[in-house]
Amino acid sequence: MKHVKALNKKARLLEEQRNVIQCEDVVALQGSPLGCSLIFDPGWETDASGNVTGLCQPVEADLYGCYDDCWWPAQVPDQLMNHLKWSDSCASAERDWRKLDLIYPEGA
Amino acid sequence: MTQSQKIPSFVPLSSLLRTSPALPNLPMPHAPAFAPIVHGEHTGKPGVQLNEIRQFQIGEKHFVFVPSVTAIFGLDEFSREILQLLRPPDYQPAAPIAPAQTPATRHASLAEIYRVFEPRYSRSAVVAAIKELRDMGILRTVGLRDEGLTPPAPKLPPMPFPQRTLVLNVANDCNLGCSYCFAAQGDYGTPKRMMTEETARRSVDFLLSNSGTHKDVTIVFFGGEPLMNLKLIRRLVDYANEARVKAGKEVEFTMTTNATYLTPEVIDFLSENSIGVSVSIDGPKQYHDRHRTYKSGLGSYDFIRPRVLQLLSRHKTRHIAARATLTHGVTAVQECFWHLKEMGFHEVGFAPVTSAVQDEFALTRDEMWRVLDEFRQLANVYVQEALRNRHIGFSNVSNVLSELHAGVVKAYPCGAGLGLLGVGVDGDLYLCHRFSESEEHRMGSVERGLDAAKQEQFLRQAHLSHKSGCQTCWVRHICSGGCHHEAYTRHGALHEPNAHYCEWIRTWIDLGLDCYARIMDANPGFFDKFIDRRGA
Numbered sequence: 001m002k003h004v005k006a007l008n009k010k011a012r013l014l015e016e017q018r019n020v021i022q023c024e025d026v027v028a029l030q031g032s033p034l035g036c037s038l039i040f041d042p043g044w045e046t047d048a049s050g051n052v053t054g055l056c057q058p059v060e061a062d063l064y065g066c067y068d069d070c071w072w073p074a075q076v077p078d079q080l081m082n083h084l085k086w087s088d089s090c091a092s093a094e095r096d097w098r099k100l101d102l103i104y105p106e107g108a
Numbered sequence: 109m110t111q112s113q114k115i116p117s118f119v120p121l122s123s124l125l126r127t128s129p130a131l132p133n134l135p136m137p138h139a140p141a142f143a144p145i146v147h148g149e150h151t152g153k154p155g156v157q158l159n160e161i162r163q164f165q166i167g168e169k170h171f172v173f174v175p176s177v178t179a180i181f182g183l184d185e186f187s188r189e190i191l192q193l194l195r196p197p198d199y200q201p202a203a204p205i206a207p208a209q210t211p212a213t214r215h216a217s218l219a220e221i222y223r224v225f226e227p228r229y230s231r232s233a234v235v236a237a238i239k240e241l242r243d244m245g246i247l248r249t250v251g252l253r254d255e256g257l258t259p260p261a262p263k264l265p266p267m268p269f270p271q272r273t274l275v276l277n278v279a280n281d282c283n284l285g286c287s288y289c290f291a292a293q294g295d296y297g298t299p300k301r302m303m304t305e306e307t308a309r310r311s312v313d314f315l316l317s318n319s320g321t322h323k324d325v326t327i328v329f330f331g332g333e334p335l336m337n338l339k340l341i342r343r344l345v346d347y348a349n350e351a352r353v354k355a356g357k358e359v360e361f362t363m364t365t366n367a368t369y370l371t372p373e374v375i376d377f378l379s380e381n382s383i384g385v386s387v388s389i390d391g392p393k394q395y396h397d398r399h400r401t402y403k404s405g406l407g408s409y410d411f412i413r414p415r416v417l418q419l420l421s422r423h424k425t426r427h428i429a430a431r432a433t434l435t436h437g438v439t440a441v442q443e444c445f446w447h448l449k450e451m452g453f454h455e456v457g458f459a460p461v462t463s464a465v466q467d468e469f470a471l472t473r474d475e476m477w478r479v480l481d482e483f484r485q486l487a488n489v490y491v492q493e494a495l496r497n498r499h500i501g502f503s504n505v506s507n508v509l510s511e512l513h514a515g516v517v518k519a520y521p522c523g524a525g526l527g528l529l530g531v532g533v534d535g536d537l538y539l540c541h542r543f544s545e546s547e548e549h550r551m552g553s554v555e556r557g558l559d560a561a562k563q564e565q566f567l568r569q570a571h572l573s574h575k576s577g578c579q580t581c582w583v584r585h586i587c588s589g590g591c592h593h594e595a596y597t598r599h600g601a602l603h604e605p606n607a608h609y610c611e612w613i614r615t616w617i618d619l620g621l622d623c624y625a626r627i628m629d630a631n632p633g634f635f636d637k638f639i640d641r642r643g644a
Contacts, residue, residue: 003187003237004244007171007628010515011179011244018243091576 077103156221156238158194158213158247162582164621171625174245175582178515180624181244186229186237193224194247208581208610263519264567265526268560270320272527274311275541278303278340279332280533284366285403286388288435288461288469290593293403294332296532296545302337307535307554308344314554316355324358329383330530330541335369345381364388364431366400368408370415375422384426387416387453391432391444399435399469413451420452427454429503434460434479435469441482445502457503458483462609463597476612483616487623494627499638508620509627510639511586519572521588525551525563539566539602542593549602566602575605583617 006015077083089099162173170183172191183191196214225234241247280301282294294300312327319325327348329341345361352359362384378385389412390396397407420428430453432444441458448456460479461469471479483504490505499506520526524540531537532544535554543549551566552559572578575589589595590606590613598608627634 001240001244003184003240004172004246005182005184006244007180007182007625008178008513008515010177010517011181013515014177014179014244089576091579092573 077101155215155217156190156194156242156247156249157215158191159245160209160582161191161246162618162621163191164618164625166622166625166629169625169629171621172246173582173621175585176517177245178512178517178585179244180512180515180621180628181246182625182629186233187241187246189225190221190234190237190241191246193221208614264564264571265519267564268318268320268558269526269563270322271315271318271325271529271558272322273326273328273523273529274315275328275330275528275530276303276308276311276334277331277531277533277541277544278308278329278334278344279336280545281336282331282333282366283336283368283402284333284408285401285405286366287399287401288433290463290542290597291332291544298545301533303340303533303535305340305343307531307533308340309347310535310554311531312344312348312351312359314557316351316357316359318558319357322357324360326360326362328541329361329363331364333366333369334363335365335374338369338374342377345383360384362386366408367412367415367419370412370419372418372422375419378419379423379425382425384429385419385423386429386431387412387419389416389430389432389448390434390438391440392447395438395440395444398438399433416451427501429453429455429457432456432458434458434471436461436467436471436475439471439475439478439482441479442486445486449501453501455501455503455506457507462606463594476609480612480615480619484619487619491623491626494634494638495631497631497634497637499634505620505623506639508617509624509635512617512620512624513635513639517585518588519585520567520570521590521592524592525566525570529558539592543596569603571603574603577607577610578605581610581614583614586617587613 001015001018006012077086079086083101083103086101086103089101090096160175162175164171164173170188170191172181172183173179174181193216194213196212199212221234221238222231229237238247238249242249277296280295280298280303282289282291285293315325315327327344331337334341341363348359348361361381363378364386365388367387367389377383388400389409390398390400393407393409396409400408402408430448430451432448434441438444444458445456458479460471460476461467462476463470486502487505490500490502493500522528522540524543528540529537529551530539530541530544531554532550537551537553537558538544538546539549539551550559551562568574570589570592572584572588578584578587578589581587589604590609592602595604595606596602598606
């Protein structure tokens with residue numbers, strides 16, 4: 001490589017791998033705008049009455065998807081200023097979505 | 109609301125290719141183990157952002173550590189400038205106490221990058237540099253969703269996992285009564301007794317038959333005070349030497365001792381059988397005798413000193429290490445280190461007690477930072493000597509350099525319950541020697557074998573991906589949440605991260621990176637000569 005110098009063994013391994021795959025691959029759909037479809041993001045539908053109770057996925061996962069990796073406008077807690085720890089107990093959305101905190105308006 | 113409605117309008121790769129024909133859709137050569145953190149703007153315009161990286165500087169030279177793959181790179185001026193361009197205007201380089209998250213990035217469009225470098229570098233040179241940085245995981249192209257964004261589900265190691273090390277509690281008793289002992293003065297709170305020869309033989313058989321393709325296995329004689337059961341150790345060494353020949357493997361022996369039972373005959377036996385020795389000694393008399401006392405309260409320093417000196421002069425086959433425990437009130441690392449080096453120890457390592465808030469032995473927060481300051485000064489000496497191809501044998505630095513050099517992405521902090529197990533005095537298997545006699549952490553026995561279901565349950569629970577707060581920390585794959593035993597005693601659950609020393613560990617790893625880059629830059633041969641040979 002010309003601009004970065006691999007120092008430790010792992011870095012050297014990455015460099016070796018890079019040299020191996022220098023030829024251009026044919027990769028199907030590599031550049032498609034995949035959006036949220038390839039990540040764990042369950043539940044975007046509501047049932048006939050507009051609720052989620054009858055569905056298999058919870059509203060928490062929906063919220064989490066909005067805050068984390070997509071920018072669909074939804075009411076997610078303001079994690080920058082006011083609710084810094086909102087998702088702290090959710091190490092992995094796939095497993096820990098039940099641990100997402102609910103936020104109530106003050107004085108409610 | 110449908111799935112398709114939610115898909116943001118990211119720019120397809122083909123449109124990016126139109127603006128930069130030289131940027132092919134190379135797949136990432138590696139999948140980052142966890143998602144990079146997106147701090148930057150999300151404009152959707154094709155361009156470049158930094159991945160999660162820790163950038164540091166030594167003199168005029170710039171380096172970068174990539175946490176997701178534990179790789180370390182040196183940067184040239186051009187790549188440094190590209191990285192600089194991707195920092196927000198208020199970016200502050202390294203802080204004295206390393207923060208948890210790597211600094212933020214900003215989004216720079218390709219057009220902007222071209223513009224900045226236009227007079228000096230051609231577009232194809234810019235694209236080539238960006239590709240290089242991208243392939244090494246340092247930055248990513250944005251506007252494309254070609255990188256994984258969710259952490260993968262916890263992946264367990266291949267099972268059955270081959271065993272490499274057994275720590276045998278050969279004597280559940282000790283002649284000393286050190287106040288800080290995690291084994292409750294040597295007997296782990298259970299009746300004092302010695303391991304039988306039958307149990308010891310079974311342990312050797314268990315290790316050899318469960319070691320898979322490993323050619324070398326290690327048996328650690330531990331206690332209590334292992335030399336209280338010297339008769340067993342002598343017999344076991346003979347037995348293991350026969351058994352290893354049959355199994356076609358090598359068996360290495362090491363021992364942790366308080367040195368009180370060392371005589372010329374014992375030392376000759378240890379030397380003849382290449383048994384590595386680690387002596388528990390805390391430094392000069394005034395520090396050592398604070399806690400390392402006989403049960404009567406009498407300090408043990410004067411008694412062990414001549415024995416240790418004899419060990420260091422008579423034992424010729426292995427390096428002899430000192431293990432010093434740092435307790436409340438003792439932060440004089442350098443004083444202890446040089447005292448022990450002057451005695452003749454080849455290696456000296458320090459273990460600060462941090463296990464409990466109310467613990468009378470635990471170092472306070474301030475003391476921990478003083479220890480780090482002492483470590484830092486000693487690490488400087490280490491680096492100076494390493495540049496002259498000399499090794500001062502400061503184990504704490506050697507260990508962190510060894511980890512950084514290998515760059516292993518770890519999901520567990522140590523080998524406990526994985527390739528290493530503790531064997532209790534009655535032959536029960538435990539996660540590690542520190543959990544000896546703890547019913548909750550028993551994982552079968554050398555007689556009946558390893559309890560695979562319990563092992564799997566432990567490995568699932570203790571996996572890094574379950575540790576809240578670790579996911580966004582840049583040292584996660586080196587620290588992996590810290591010691592299971594400490595988490596258990598301090599937080600009541602062994603899969604809790606040891607959040608009480610996060611800042612300390614991060615600052616320590618930061619110091620390690622600094623030492624690593626300084627040595628690697630000026631004397632890379634040091635690693636082949638001293639670090640690679642140490643083994644894991």
